Amino acid sequence: MSVLVYTESENGKFKKNAHEVASYAYEVAKQLGTTATAISINANSAGDLGDFGISKVLIVSNEQLKTFNAKAYAQVIAQAAEKETAKVIILSSSADTKFLAPILTAQLKAGYVPNVVSAPESTSPFKVKRTVFSNKGFAITEISSDVKIVGVSNNAFGSAENKTTATVESFDPSLGDDTFTTKSIEIDKVVGKATIADADIVVSGGRGLKGPENWGMIEELAEVLGAATACSKPVSDLGWRPHGEHVGQTGKPVASNLYIAIGISGAIQHLAGVSSSKVKVVINTDPEAPFFKAADYGVVGDAFEVVPKLIEKLKEFKAQNA
């Protein structure tokens, strides 16, 4: 009766969030007095999951599963849970996993709690803490079903090393013909660049930047920091930047280590969406901008003067600390 964790991989290698969910699964397993097993689809090996407390890795190698398919992936996880008689399943908060989670929930008649920020408060009854009201509050939620599914927030629990030796077992799920009823036609994805979902640093621009032609310095700052670029809601509504960059309550949530807001005043919806970021820096001409009340560090000044200076100084800093 181990704890099962779905560890996502891409091109055979585990994604960054795999370490965090593995660490979380180990913590839950410890509390329940059992071990943690990972289920993985088309990963090349167990990788370093053993370093994060995973005792066993089930690896599915299947050409049909080369491209993500929510229904098929949910079936794989459901069958792995059955094989391991797992009563607790740990998932990440990636877009793909949030897609398959409700399918898995319905298949297993489970209780599913997403956006969980810390280890269970107790395991009997099973209670977890999650964000609600788009990060404006927290709830302690009890799961009363037999099978429990916990979706762990990005960058909240963190990764913790627990040296274990992971054994590898291949797992061959049975997937019926009625599984692949949605077909991926085309994937348009930025490669080699950090995404808002998994970047350590996010650099975000608002209406204070006056127009899309001024985004060059935002992109350059992001490049120097190895950061993802984002924007406020008005900027995406004006069509200055793509919708995929909109962060806030109705856009994407941000849970990076560092969030730099440039020319963003800080509407309550925006602040809610980025509040899970650990450290927030604001650069704005208006010292009364609400963002200064939510930020850790602030610079009152014109972005067109401050940002180029910041880029130059960061380049010097990077050169010295390389």
Next chain:
Amino acid sequence: MKILVCLSNVPDTTSKINFTDGDTKFDTNGVQFVINPNDEFGLTRAMWFKEKQGATVHVATVGEASTEPTIRKALAIGADEAIRVNAFPVDGFFVAEQLAEIVKNGEYDLVIAGRESIDYNGGMVPGIMATLLGMNFINTCISLEIEGNNATATREIDGGKEKIATTLPLVIGGQKGLVAESDLRIPNMRGIMMARQKKLNVVEPTSSKNVTTDVKFEKPAPKGKVTLVDADNIDELINLLHNEAKVI
């Protein structure tokens, strides 16, 4: 084509969030309720299906009588008929089971729900509903075209987007992109008057039970004071981010 748009009744995005009854309940005092923004994009997309492809559009919500102004707004925007399941939406699984019952009885071809509600952020209702009904499902949907029985959708993925082909019957979890913010509609006087004549059916819930319970709420810890750095002293900002915050 028969479409059901699922609506959640949520606090307006500008709401300050407070809790009451010893932090066990959301404090609705002074809170303005609206159609969940992710659902409203879907409702507008459904209106286009109605106007351009002759679809029939119904809306459904799971909520107590206090949610009726939100449903009336959807009727004023142009939905043909509404259904309210007379129950407090205790958790996502419960809501999905109630809506699945409506879909089954109404024989809908397409069900449009929001990818998540902005209050409890569960993000599970459309996916559970689709699975219970054996319908196809696409989440975080940012564009949707239907031709006959075939659907082409685009979904947002981490760092990009994916185009998907599937068939009806279909459930989507929609969001901004299905239509743009500027496409959203404000009900006009004629719409509001017509909405009064439209059917709003109230049905009692099925006997399903919740599997999760919020036992207590907390507000985030108050934020410490911001450290201001002079615009002429960017070296200091880098120093603080490196040595104090340790994020670069």
